[in-house]
Every structure is written in structure tokens, then in C-alpha cells.
Amino acid sequence: METLRSAVADARRIVVKVGSSSLTTPDGAIDEDRIDTLVDVLATRRKAGSEVVFVSSGAIAAGLGPLGLSRRPRDLATQQAAASVGQGLLVARYSASFHRHGLGVGQVLLTADDMMRRAHHGNAQRTLRALLRLGVVPIVNENDTVATDEIRFGDNDRLAALVAHLVQADALVLLSDVDALYTGDPRLPGSLRISDVRSPADLAGVQTGAAGTKVGTGGMVTKVEAARIATGAGVHTVLTSAGAAEQALAGEPVGTYFHPNGQRPPTRMLWLAHATTGQGKIVIDDGAVQAVVHRRKSLLPAGVVGVKGDFAAGDPVDLCDSAGRTVARGLVHYDAAEIPDLMGRSTRWLARELGPEYEREIIHRDDLVILDPPRSETTRTAAAPDETGDGR
Incomplete structure (x- = not known):
């Protein structure tokens, strides 16, 4: 044996x-x-x-x-x-x-x-x-x-x-x-x-x-x-x-x-990665990609440059880079229709202009999972926030 x-x-x-x-x-x-x-x-x-x-x-x-x-x-x-x-x-x-x-x-x-x-x-x-x-x-x-x-x-x-x-x-x-x-x-x-x-x-x-x-x-x-x-x-x-x-x-x-x-x-991360399907897409800039993927930070409105699909707060959504590659998935805190007015803004600005309930992440890091990079088709096998898209 x-x-x-x-x-x-x-x-x-x-x-x-x-x-x-x-x-x-x-x-x-x-x-x-x-x-x-x-x-x-x-x-x-x-x-x-x-x-x-x-x-x-x-x-x-x-x-x-x-x-x-x-x-x-x-x-x-x-x-x-x-x-x-x-x-x-x-x-x-x-x-x-x-x-x-x-x-x-x-x-x-x-x-x-x-x-x-x-x-x-x-x-x-x-x-x-x-x-x-x-x-x-x-x-x-x-x-x-x-x-x-x-x-x-x-x-x-x-x-x-x-x-x-x-x-x-x-x-x-x-x-x-x-x-x-x-x-x-x-x-x-x-x-x-x-x-x-x-x-x-x-x-x-x-x-x-x-x-x-x-x-x-x-x-x-x-x-x-x-x-x-x-x-x-x-x-x-x-x-x-x-x-x-x-x-x-x-x-x-x-x-x-x-x-x-x-x-x-954590079981939560496993099911988020493998038992969910993104109900929409949020496109993020290069700084947000670095913050989310490499520094494991939350996604803030400042790092968002686009939104696709029709989803509601609490749904799983895919995070994509500027080339369209899916890099992460998370549970979003806003409806899709709300996000365009938040894009590129700091949470401090949003709180001052729209109210304190807007001083929060688009997706918190505890609700984010990093996805594997796309695999070859031949293998085909599965602190205080700054304002670059990362946060608490």
C-alpha cells in the first residue's frame, strides 16, 4: 500500500x-x-x-x-x-x-x-x-x-x-x-x-x-x-x-x-468561490486590483470604474480588471443601480455629501474571495482605509 x-x-x-x-x-x-x-x-x-x-x-x-x-x-x-x-x-x-x-x-x-x-x-x-x-x-x-x-x-x-x-x-x-x-x-x-x-x-x-x-x-x-x-x-x-x-x-x-x-x-470562502455564480460584474482599476488581490483589502468606491448586470445588495458579484479578467468574487453591499453614482469617490466625500450610511465598502474583505487566474484551455480541469479602492 x-x-x-x-x-x-x-x-x-x-x-x-x-x-x-x-x-x-x-x-x-x-x-x-x-x-x-x-x-x-x-x-x-x-x-x-x-x-x-x-x-x-x-x-x-x-x-x-x-x-x-x-x-x-x-x-x-x-x-x-x-x-x-x-x-x-x-x-x-x-x-x-x-x-x-x-x-x-x-x-x-x-x-x-x-x-x-x-x-x-x-x-x-x-x-x-x-x-x-x-x-x-x-x-x-x-x-x-x-x-x-x-x-x-x-x-x-x-x-x-x-x-x-x-x-x-x-x-x-x-x-x-x-x-x-x-x-x-x-x-x-x-x-x-x-x-x-x-x-x-x-x-x-x-x-x-x-x-x-x-x-x-x-x-x-x-x-x-x-x-x-x-x-x-x-x-x-x-x-x-x-x-x-x-x-x-x-x-x-x-x-x-x-x-x-x-x-x-473557512467554509464561507469555499462556498463563495465554488458554490456561487457572479450575478453581475464590477470593473476595478489597477490600484484596486493590487489592494484587493495582493493586499487582501476591502473594495471601496474609489477603485470602481464600471458596473455590469442587474444585482441586488447581498448578491455575489465578480470583480474584473480593466482587461475583463475576473480576479475575485464577493458579496456586494449596494444594488447595481446605486454604484455608478459612487464610482471614483472617497468614502469620506460620500459620507459628507450623501450621509454617514455611505461611508462603507462596496465589498468588505471578509466577504471577498480571490479567484484563481484563468487556466489554460488545454488543461481545462476549477487600518484606516486609504482611497485607492482598499480599506478596512
Whole structure:
């Protein structure tokens, strides 16, 4: 056993995610034998003393047959209809399978909005912890019946990475229909398996391909992004096939192991970076970029040179430099319509002319997260204020 992978074998709390393609037959129907085989592995790990959170896709796939659909629908309304039919069937099947081992399950349906709103986020965290404390296996899925195109995870890989952070898991195992990450399409000659990823440099030149299958939404690009989120939060991560789940959980050298490369950030910052979508854009000058990105200061009106979109106070918005590159995201204190009259002004001037309530930041540094610089398309993997745009 590889020494570093022993962290997965020894994990006290582990999140396991499986995709639709690993649960279905060639014609898209839910494969009950595959479910039982995977549940046997998870139940064995649970009985060995580990807490297991199971993130499972498959609700839409489970609803295709009963609705007479031959493949995953393209329009959101029909996807939601399939999910509403399939989610109950899927959880009932899991419940029966775990019952064979004397284990109960609890369904937890989440949306990106749940992770964005602090109260909902806290409720989800408390619910998951209570289920684990009570010895129940939480089965997590995106709530496809109410998610929208604008606010949704879009795939369960990212959801699994965020859940791993939410429950403070020690390890994350992403199960796919591919046994590992390769340098290119594994079906083509010359594609090499990548056994370890220690830093983004190990992914230079890797072709992760497009997302999506007949019944699923994910692809290797979403799994690499999920691994980046998880390892950035200090979570040991393995990517492999569903058929190698037992070996992966045992710490054996299967699949691709992503080494943790960061300390756990505050949950608030993680969800702001990865579970939110900017509802608009604020363009900031070079001095504000330096203040916000490099000195980790608040954004003051003096540093703002433009605003795009229609957003309300409290919404997440993206901060862009003069070249249009997104450099940060934060929760804004003003509506979009208010900002043009504030741009370029000092907070002292605004307080004197408009009232003391305007002597505040556009975005406070505690509500700001710095985003990674744009990645190459070939990698495609996730004091008293001064008046230059920074502040308290």
C-alpha cells in the first residue's frame, strides 16, 4: 500500500461520489446489481467504523424508463420531471440495498442556492452531521426538481467536493466509468495513466475532454475540478472506476490520487468561490486590483470604474480588471443601480455629501474571495482605509 494513500484507508469520515454512467445499463436504466455491489463496499467500510457520506447521481436516469424516455432530455423542465419521478425510486432502491446490512439511509437534496445562503448552508451542515451521529448513511444529490439553469451545481462532482468540506471529511473518492485520469482519451494509443497529482503542474497539457454522457452531465473535466476544490481544502482525493471502489477505499494504488495541497479554508470562502455564480460584474482599476488581490483589502468606491448586470445588495458579484479578467468574487453591499453614482469617490466625500450610511465598502474583505487566474484551455480541469479602492 502506498504510504500516502493510507490516509484514505484510515479516513474517519469519507465522502464517496458515483455518477449516473456507473449505475446504469447500456440502455440507460438503473442497474440494480451495480447498486448492490457498490452498497456492499460502502456498508463494509461503514461497519469498519468509518462514517460514510454517499453522493449519488442517477435520479434523472432512474426516471427515464418510467417516463418512456430513451435518453436524458435536453430541456430543464423535462429533466426536472424525470428527477421528480426517479429520485424516489433511486433512494428506495438504495434503502433496500443498505437494509441488507442493517443500515438506514437519509436523503439530502441540495441546490447551489443552499450552499450560497448562510442559513441554508448551516442547516445542511447540521443535518448531515446529525445523520452521521445517528449512524445513518446520508445519500446526497442535487435537487434537480427545483434547481435552475442560472443557479445549479450542474454536476455532482463539484457538489461532492463541497460536501466533503461541509462535513470536514478526511477523504473523497470519485467513482466514474473510467479507471483513472489519463493524459488523453484512454481509448487512444499513447494515452498514459496519471497515478499521482501533486500540483497543477502535473496536469499541464492533459486533455480532459468535454463533459457529458448519455445519461450524465459530468466528464473528466468536472472531476479534476472537484479534486482541485477538495485537495485545496486538505481532503485526500482518489479518482477511479466504480469497479475499483473497494481497492480505492482500502488505499490500494488504483486510479489517480490527488495529494492535499492546502489547509481547510473557512467554509464561507469555499462556498463563495465554488458554490456561487457572479450575478453581475464590477470593473476595478489597477490600484484596486493590487489592494484587493495582493493586499487582501476591502473594495471601496474609489477603485470602481464600471458596473455590469442587474444585482441586488447581498448578491455575489465578480470583480474584473480593466482587461475583463475576473480576479475575485464577493458579496456586494449596494444594488447595481446605486454604484455608478459612487464610482471614483472617497468614502469620506460620500459620507459628507450623501450621509454617514455611505461611508462603507462596496465589498468588505471578509466577504471577498480571490479567484484563481484563468487556466489554460488545454488543461481545462476549477487600518484606516486609504482611497485607492482598499480599506478596512
